[in-house]
Amino acid sequence: MTLNKTLTHWYSVNKRDLPWRRTKNPYFIWLSEIILQQTKIEQGLPYYEAFVTKFPTIFSLAAAKESEVLKLWQGLGYYSRARNLHATAKYVVTALDGIFPDNYKDLIKLKGIGDYTASAIASISFNEVCAVVDGNVYRAFSRYFGIDTPINSTQGQKEFKALAQKLIDKEDPAEFNQAIMEFGARQCKPKNPDCSVCPLQNGCVALLNNTITQLPVKKKSIKPVKKHFNFLVFVSSDRKTILQKREGKGIWQKLYQFPLIESTESLSFNKMASHLNTHELTQATLFTLSLYNEEAIIHKLSHQHLHTKFWIIEVDTLPVNGVLIDKTKDYPVPVLVSNFMETFNF
16 A cells, blocks of 8 residues: 555544534635644634634625734734734635635735645645645654654755655545644654554654654754743723733734833832833822732743733823723733733733
8 A cells, every 4th residue: 555545544544523624615724724823723623613603704704803803813822823814814805706716826825825824725625736744744754754854944845845745645635635634643743652553654764763753853943032021000990901002013913912111131129110110101100019920920932931020000090091901801912911811800
């Protein structure tokens, strides 16, 4: 039995019953692929179901407010995915009459759609012979063929894409692509794969050479930057607070947060009080200051670690227009802020 037939047979027996596998509709395939980028299925499934329920068609997604999309996305991270999702929905509706392109060449032109997503939609929805290469594919192929080219290098990406394109089942590319991804996710797992039951064990170079734990190879990434975030949580006597929308480039673009002071070091109570004496929101305001968390909350992002403190500022009247505390949960906020709101009983 050939490699691709072995994989598709394994898939027919072991595949999980997932909602996007019951359809060829490119809208649902696209939605699932964007949600599942850098997200495990267990975490992404509830988000997919929530999006499909609230936005059952690309027209309803395109008609939504961006804040609605970001709120529904809250907790998934990498919020540019949500903004690109919304932008692409609007483009497909206005420029393409709501009809997705039916080929890789045109799909990859859409905002937020790269090689992997374009290949997935083209093959699953339109049966185009276009191989997908994601983390699961890198892992399975690097081990089976004993390839030690770094998967996060330009050379590695080209090498694995060419290999996948060579191996793909030309008669049923959709089934093959889903099979190899599921195989990597469930059988050829990152840690402690059970090679004794693997259908590819006889030809696996990594198993033969005892290099399973060494593959795939990745070039070392840049060490994350350490930052100190100090959120100013205003609480007025009429139960209002201040939320500000993040503008410009960078993390959490267009999400809401409490007023923020970034510092080069962890701030003591006295240093924060000194900062607030000249801060635009507090320099002319009588307030009571307290620290919610003595130990900084460390929030890890891909390229930066945020050491975060929440400072409670009680005032009679807010210095600017505020938001009713009971309404704060209606705003899309970073998960770091959302978690605080839950524990602080906002």
